[in-house]
Amino acid sequence: MNDVMQKLPAFASNHTALVAAFVVILIALIAGEVGRLLRKWKPLTPAGLTQLINRDTPLIIDLSASADYEKAHVPGAKNVAMSQFDPETQKDLSKAKDLPVVLVDKDGRGVGKAANRLIKAGFTKVFVLDGGTYAWQTAQLPVAKGKK
Incomplete structure (x- = not known):
């Protein structure tokens, strides 16, 4: 686990488009679920x-x-x-x-x-x-x- 955490910054800096896509998808999923929970x-x-x-x-x-x-x-x-x-x-x-x-x-x-x-x-x-x-x-x- 500690090895993964050490390699994560290097992975993120080498694959910025992939990380950005992941963040966008994660935000969209969270927003969709929050919207679903709040609708009346x-x-x-x-x-x-x-x-x-x-x-x-x-x-x-x-x-x-x-x-x-x-x-x-x-x-x-x-x-x-x-x-x-x-x-x-x-x-x-x-x-x-x-x-x-x-x-x-x-x-x-x-x-x-x-x-x-x-x-x-x-x-x-x-x-x-x-x-x-x-x-x-x-x-x-x-x-x-x-x-x-």
């Missing part, structure tokens, strides 16, 4: 969403494009275009501040900002389906098709 919404797996549906009556909002929504969506989900998603002005949402609200999209990547907007608008139980409708289908859970 919770991720759900498809099984977790199924449990939430069975024990409560969540409002499920699908933020997918309407074409994707019509192909397949979680049963009971309401489609709202991301461009029209505004928790402060939508009447349906203002009534659901005390209900669990689950945000879904095609692949689960684009709903974090919408979840943060719900938190800022005063919603206390905000969830996001990890992997979106794709994860729901991969778990072989039933999907609805069409506009409703």
